[in-house]
Amino acid sequence: MVGCGAALDAVARGLSVGLVEQSDLAAGTSSRSSRLAHGGLRYLEQREFHLVREALTERGLLLDRLAPHLVRPVPFLFPVSKRWERPYVASGVRLYDMLSKVGAYGGTMPRPKSLNRDEAKALAPDLDSGEIAGAVRFHDAQIDDARHTVAVARTAAGLGAHIATRTRVVRLLVDGDVVVGAxxxxxxxxxxxxxxxxxxxxxxxxWTDEVLRMAGATGEPRVRQSKGVHLVVPGSAIRSTTAIIARTPTSVLFLLPWAGKWLVGTTDTPADDEVDLAHPMATDEDIDYLLAQANRWLARPLTRADVLTTYAGYRPLIAEGEDDDPTATLSREHAIFRPCPGLVAIAGGKYTTYRVMAADAVDAAVEQLDADVPESTTSDIPLVGAEGFAGDWQRRSAIAEELGLPLEMTERLLRRHGSRISEIRGLIAEDPSLREQLVEGEPYLRAEAVLAATHQGALGLGDVLDRRLRIGLETADGGLAAAQAATPLVAAILDWDADRASDELQAYAEEAAARTGSVTDPVLAE
Ligand SMILES: Cc1cc2nc3c(=O)[nH]c(=O)nc-3n(C[C@H](O)[C@H](O)[C@H](O)COP(=O)(O)OP(=O)(O)OC[C@H]3O[C@@H](n4cnc5c(N)ncnc54)[C@H](O)[C@@H]3O)c2cc1C
Incomplete structure (x- = not known):
C-alpha cells in the first residue's frame, strides 16, 4: 500500500515514477489486515492522541472523497463486563469521536451512545448476558484493503506511473556511495x-531490513514482524447487527461483518527468525486463542467447525531497540530511514495512514533532488472508481436493470468497482455469459474475474481470487471452486497454455489447502 501510495504521490507532483513489486499489488501485509480505516481506539490508552487524530482525518478523507466506494461506516459495540468500565470506555469513545471532528473531514459519523445490557443485547443478541454489563456504541469504517491498494495503483498508472509486478529488486545500483537505481x-x-x-x-x-542490507546497513533489525491472524466464520454463526470490539490480554478482539460472513481477529505474536514472510499461516494455537477470546463474549460459542477459513499477515513494526519489549506495545508510528544518498526507506505506520506515509517518503526523496517539486496533492485526488460513484449509487436501480442483475448484486458491484462498474457493463455487453456468478452462492461475477486480468493488473489466480475478488479469503474451500471456474477465463486473457493453466491451478490449490486445512485435487473447468 505504501509503495503504491508513494507512486501516486510522486507522479502527481510531476515526477517520473516506476514502481516494482516482487509479487502482486497488496500481496504482502496490505491484503491481510482487519480492513479497518480507523484511528485505533486503543492508542488513546497509550496517549497517542496525535496518531489517533491523524488516522481519523485520513479515515474521513477516504470516506468522503478518496474512495467512498471502498470505504464505509460500520457501527461497533464495545461491550464491558463490569459496570464501572462503561463510563471509562464511553469517555474514551467520546474523545475518539471528538478527535475525528477536528479538521476538515470525518464529521459524518453518528454520535457514540452508552447502552445498558438490554439495549446492547437488542443490537447484538448473541452477546452473553452473563458476561456483559453494558456496551458503548460508536462508528468506525471498513475498507477493502487489497482492492483499495489496486485502486491507488491504477490511479497512479493513469497519471503516468509505470508499474511492474512479479518484479523483484535483487540489488541496488551504486555509484560511489550513492544509490542510483536497482x-x-x-x-x-x-x-x-x-x-x-x-x-x-x-x-x-x-522486508525493509533486506533492502537496507542491500545498501550495506548492518546492526540490529529496524523492523520487527508481529503476526496477526483472522478467522472467517459464517454470517449465521453470530447474530449481531453491529461489529464488536473487545479487550484481550494482548490487544483487542474484533468481530467484523464482511461479505455476509464474520471476520474474527486478531492475534499479536512476534515472528520467529525462520518464518516464511511471504506466506504467513494461522496455527492451531492461533485459532484456539481467537475462538476462546470470541467465546468470552458470545452466548452461542464458536467452534472449530464454524471456521470456514483463515488468513494471516505480519505487521511491520518499528523496532525500538528494546529487544525484550513485547511487540504489542510498539508504536504503529512510521519511520523513515536514509541509510545513504539516493535511498529512502519507509516502514511502520498502519494501512489507514498510507497517504501520510507516502507523502513523507516522497518529501524525503525530493530533498535529495536538485529540483523545485510541488507539495503532495493526494488529499485532492479521488481514486479510480470514486469520481461519479455518488451519482451511480443514486441510479443503482436503473443500473441493475441495465445489467440485468438483482439490486443487491448491483450494490455489491458498486461497492467494489465504484463508477468503474462501467467496465463490467462493457464486458457483459460483449459477452452476456459474463453476467453469471463465478460460483453459485457467492456474489462474484465471471466478469469480475475477467476484469481483474484485463484492467486491474492481475497476473495469477491468487491475484484474481484473493486480492481482486477476495473470495479466496472468504470461503471454506479457500476459493478453489472459484479458481477452477476462473482459470479458463483468465487463461484466455493472459495467454496461458494448458500446462501453464494447470500449474497455476495446482499452485493455487496448495495455497487454498494450507489456509483451510482441507486438501482437494483441483479440476480444470472446460
Ligand atoms: C493482522 C493485521 C491487521 C491489521 N489491521 C489493520 C487495520 O485494520 N487498519 C490499519 O490501518 N492497519 C492494519 N494493519 C496494518 C497494515 O496492514 C500495514 O501497516 C500495511 O498494510 C503495511 O503496508 P506496507 O505497504 O508498508 O507493507 P506491504 O503491504 O507488506 O508492502 C510491502 C511490499 O513490498 C514488496 N517487496 C518487498 N521486498 C521487495 C523487493 N525486494 N522487490 C520488490 N518488492 C518488494 C512486498 O512484496 C510487499 O508487497 C494490520 C496488519 C495486520 C498484520
Missing amino acids: RVHDDLSGEDYDIRARVVIAATGI
Missing part, C-alpha cells in the same frame, strides 16, 4: 535488468 528480476520472463533512478524509495514493509 537491478530487478522479472519472474515471468526470468530476465534481470537495471532501472536507473535519481532516488529509490523502499516501501517494503516487513
